[in-house]
Amino acid sequence: MTVRVWDAQRDVQISSPLEGHSNWVTSVAFSPDGTRIISGSYDMTVRVWDAEWGVQIGSPLEGHTQEVTSAAFSPDGTRTTSGSSNKTVEVLQFTAGLVKLHDDGWIRGHNNVLLLWIPPALQKPFYSMHTIMVIPRGGCPELDLSKMVHGKEWQNCFKETP
Helix, strand or coil: CEEEEEECCCCEEEEEEEECCCCCEEEEEECCCCCEEEEEECCCCEEEEECCCCEECCCCECCCCCCEEEEEECCCCCEEEEEECCCCEEEEECCCCCCEECCCCEEECHHHCEEEECCHHHHCCCCCCCEEEEECCCCCCCEECCCCCCHHHHHHHCCCCC
């Protein structure tokens, strides 16, 4: 399935279609600065595109367990949100980093250093180090990674109480 960008004043398509989704595209939005496009699809993925070049930026974001029904950028363009028909909202923040959740459940950093193991029951919604929060059906965050500390600095997250 495709995303098409149109010149609204001249009523003509600009550039080639953005191809990558394997099912219906349900949501499309420009970033606030107009440089990126976000799309959500029934294929359960969210994709971010370079608006000028018409190419996908990075890998598809594959955390939803049902079709994506909405996707948007935050007003400052540093976060994306996407909603799914399973009543979850995912908030992603794009930061530089070389960490990734692997199939064995380990998050590995540079040179494959083991950083954190995620139990199988929590791996499905936890799909990217850009994820800072998953809001489930009940509405309470299951996992807030915005202040996560890992690697040699892991002890900085522990504070003794008097």
